[in-house]
Amino acid sequence: MNTGSGKILVVDDDSFRNVVSKMLCWLGYAVLSADSGEKGLALFLKNKFDLVMTDFNMSGMDGIHLADYVKKKSPSTQVVLMTGVDKAVI
Numbered sequence: 001m002n003t004g005s006g007k008i009l010v011v012d013d014d015s016f017r018n019v020v021s022k023m024l025c026w027l028g029y030a031v032l033s034a035d036s037g038e039k040g041l042a043l044f045l046k047n048k049f050d051l052v053m054t055d056f057n058m059s060g061m062d063g064i065h066l067a068d069y070v071k072k073k074s075p076s077t078q079v080v081l082m083t084g085v086d087k088a089v090i
Contacts, residue, residue, distance in 0.1 A: 006030070006050035011040030011066060013058040016084065020053065037061025044070060049077055056083040 010021045010033040021033045032047065034040035038061050040054060052070050054063040067079045 007032070007048065009034070009040060009043055009047070009049045009052045010054075011035075011037060011052070011058075011063070012055040012082065014055075014084075016055075016082075020082075037063065037066045040066055041069060044073075048074075051078045051080065053080045053082060056081045 005028065007030045008024055010017050010024070010031060012020070012033075013035050017033050017035060021031045024031045032043050032049075034043055037054070037058050040052070041061065044052065044066075052067070054066050056063040063081050063083075067081060070077055070079050
């Protein structure tokens, strides 16, 4: 099995955050996580990440706004939007 390298930020306001974070750690990635967009943004501003994975729908700062901020500050950082909702409305 190949192991990962790189630093990933996982932002989600429910327990799915823990599942994703543990899986990525198991694969060899360095992972930090946050339970809100605001906390995720604070971590992003203090660290360099190769990838940001964020929940699409969170109260407060949602994933779209977090992704927009990440891409403006660091265009080379990859962003993945996740959702547990059947149909996301963008």
